[in-house]
C-alpha cells in the first residue's frame with residue numbers, strides 16, 4: 001500500500017486489535033495519518049465514523065481474538081489483501097473490579113482472555129507471518145501501570161497485565177534474531193474505556209484520582225497512541241522488550257512518598 005508520507009511509514013501495513021476501543025481507535029487514526037494501511041479488529045463494531053474515510057487504507061473485522069482459529073484467519077486475510085503486516089498493536093482488554101478470592105471463574109477467564117489470550121493469539125499469528133515473509137516488524141502491546149505491583153481491588157487484571165509484560169519480553173527475546181521488535185506501552189489512568197465511564201460518572205472519584213497521581217493529571221488516548229507510534233516507528237531500530245510507563249508517576253508513589261508537595 002502506498003501512503004501520503006515517504007518517511008518510512010507509508011507502504012507499511014498495521015494490524016490493530018481492540019480497534020473499536022478508545023485507545024485502539026486513536027492508534028488507528030495516528031497510523032492512518034502517517035499513510036499506513038490499517039486492519040482493525042474488535043469484538044464489537046465501532047460506534048464512531050469509519051476512520052479510514054475514502055482513503056481505502058482502513059478495514060475493520062469483527063473477530064473474537066480469544067479464538068485462535070478466528071484470529072489466524074483474520075491475519076491470513078489481511079496478508080492476502082495487503083501483504084504481511086509490518087506493525088502489530090495489541091490493545092484489547094477488560095478490567096474486573098474485585099479481590100481475587102471474590103473473582104468468579106467466569107470473571108477470571110473473561111479478564112485473562114481479553115488481556116492475555118487476545119494478545120497472545122494475534123501476536124503469534126502476526127509474528128509467524130512476519131517470519132515467513134522476512135519482515136523485520138514491530139509489535140506493541142498495551143499493558144498497564146497495574147502490572148508493576150499487586151492491586152488487590154483489580155486482582156485478575158493486575159495478574160493479567162503482569163503476564164502480558166512477560167509475554168512481551170519473552171517474544172522480544174525470542175524474535176530479536178528475526179529483527180522483530182516487541183515492546184509494551186503501560187499507561188496509567190486514561191480517559192478511555194471503563195476508566196472514562198467511571199470518572200465521568202463520579203466527579204469526586206476524578207478528583208481523588210488526580211490527587212493520587214504525582215503529576216496531578218490523567219492521560220488522553222492520544223498520548224498513549226503517541227507512545228505506541230514511538231515504539232512502532234521505523235526510526236526505532238534497537239528498543240525491544242522495553243516498557244514505556246506513562247502514568248504521571250503513579251507507579252512510583254507510595255504512602256511514604258506520594259510525590260506531591262501537599263502529600
Ligand SMILES: NC(=O)c1ccc[n+]([C@@H]2O[C@H](COP(=O)([O-])OP(=O)(O)OC[C@H]3O[C@@H](n4cnc5c(N)ncnc54)[C@H](O)[C@@H]3O)[C@@H](O)[C@H]2O)c1
Pocket residue numbers: 017018019020021022023024041042043044063064065066090091092093094113114118142143144145186187188189190191192193194195196
Ligand atoms: N483506560 C485506561 O485507563 C487504561 C489504563 C491502562 C491500560 N489500559 C489498556 O488499554 C487497552 C485499551 O483499553 P481502552 O481504555 O481503550 O478500553 P476500551 O474498552 O475502550 O477498549 C478495549 C477494546 O477491547 C475489545 N475487546 C475485548 N475483548 C476482546 C476480544 N476477545 N476480541 C476482540 N476485541 C476485544 C473491546 O471490545 C474494546 O473495544 C486495554 O488493554 C486496557 O487494559 C487502559
